[in-house]
Amino acid sequence: MFRGFATISFYADDLAAARDWYAELLGQEAYFAFPAAPAPPAYIEFRVGDDADELGFIDRKYAPPGAANAPGGAVMHWHVDDLQATFDRLLALGAKEYESITKRSEDFVTASVVDPFGNVLGIMHNPHYLEIVEARQSR
Structure with missing residues (x-):
């Protein structure tokens, strides 16, 4: 059954801007990017808080068909x-x-x-x- 929070993933049209904004907010750099440099990443991830919870960002071009772009839910x-x-x-x-x-x-x-x-x-x-x-x- 459910064992705990593993990863939350957000979408961003500009992954580099999202990486930089969250690095500023969190006071740390993303620890993971896929694919690795020099290719532009499709996914980046931070470890956050007491449990090093995963906060991931996915290039919005990989969002499932019909995914909402407006905030909500x-x-x-x-x-x-x-x-x-x-x-x-x-x-x-x-x-x-x-x-x-x-x-x-x-x-x-x-x-x-x-x-x-x-x-x-x-x-x-x-x-x-x-x-x-x-x-x-x-x-």
Whole structure:
């Protein structure tokens, strides 16, 4: 059955621009590209966060027929420690607000943006995520 988040893949018309934008956002370079240089990549990937989750970008020309180009659908939220600062940084880097900072309950707060490549990027302060990380570290 489901064992955990493995990879989230976004599409981009300009893979080099997506690679550079996310490298700036994440403070790290993509660790993988296929095919390897000097050929232009069709796919790039970053490892992100406590579990080195895979954030991949696929050249949009490889999207399945009928794939939507407009933002929408499911939103995958990344836990962040400072939601407001992260939201502000995303906007400063050129992302557009998709959903403003929204308090879902006393402890859970979300927001989302559309990156410059048309993908919805969700962020969240999630105490449950922090509990899982803490429990793993105390084993």
